[in-house]
Amino acid sequence: MLFEVRCAGCGLLGWCPCAACVEALEAPEPALVPGADSVALLFSHSGVGREFIHALKYRGERAIARWLGDSLALSHLGVTASAWPMRIDPASASPMEIDTVTWAPTTAAHRRSRGFDQAETLARATAKALQVRPERLLRRIGSGAQSGTGRSARLSGPRFAGRSSALGRRVLLVDDVLTTGATLAAATAALEGAGAAAVHVAACARRGRDRFPAVA
Numbered sequence: 694m695l696f697e698v699r700c701a702g703c704g705l706l707g708w709c710p711c712a713a714c715v716e717a718l719e720a721p722e723p724a725l726v727p728g729a730d731s732v733a734l735l736f737s738h739s740g741v742g743r744e745f746i747h748a749l750k751y752r753g754e755r756a757i758a759r760w761l762g763d764s765l766a767l768s769h770l771g772v773t774a775s776a777w778p779m780r781i782d783p784a785s786a787s788p789m790e791i792d793t794v795t796w797a798p799t800t801a802a803h804r805r806s807r808g809f810d811q812a813e814t815l816a817r818a819t820a821k822a823l824q825v826r827p828e829r830l831l832r833r834i835g836s837g838a839q840s841g842t843g844r845s846a847r848l849s850g851p852r853f854a855g856r857s858s859a860l861g862r863r864v865l866l867v868d869d870v871l872t873t874g875a876t877l878a879a880a881t882a883a884l885e886g887a888g889a890a891a892v893h894v895a896a897c898a899r900r901g902r903d904r905f906p907a908v909a
């Protein structure tokens with residue numbers, strides 16, 4: 694065997710992810726991202742879904758990154774794969790033209806400690822599946838982490854600035870986890886502020902709203 698691949702969900706040797714883990718994924722709660730033209734979510738951040746995200750986020754496993762990128766691309770195209778639960782916003786249930794795929798960059802501290810930005814890894818995998826070029830259209834403003842030390846930082850969430858190259862572009866914005874949607878809403882606003890023609894959002898895992906009650 695040339696490559697020893699283990700399933701990111703259960704550790705079984707052979708295929709990542711294995712069919713049983715894909716079937717075990719739970720459907721996500723719906724989510725709104727203010728300002729986004731559409732929102733696609735793959736699965737709930739629970740059980741196997743959480744294992745997939747951890748494999749991507751903390752171990753940088755390539756096989757699961759590739760599979761998640763392919764899945765985000767499929768969800769964006771409105772393709773419902775019957776093999777796993779997938780919720781697609783009705784408004785986005787048809788192929789949409791996009792020019793590029795981008796991501797909301799993580800903090801410099803996270804990037805340093807992990808050696809990579811999992812959102813960028815996902816964006817690159819998704820862009821490859823969609824056969825477009827990924828582009829760095831956002832930069833993070835300020836140095837505070839999302840769960841940073843300052844009270845105001847926690848209250849206001851992350852802030853982003855859109856690059857001028859976003860002007861007129863139809864953008865697919867991808868991320869690994871959607872919790873309150875605040876990060877993706879801020880990133881969407883920044884892209885629109887920079888003149889993006891459309892912003893579609895696709896995230897892998899929806900972290901349940903039970904822990905984070907919806908606030909208007």
Ligand SMILES: [Zn+2]
Pocket residue numbers: 700701702703704705710711712713714715
């Ligand atoms: Zn498995």
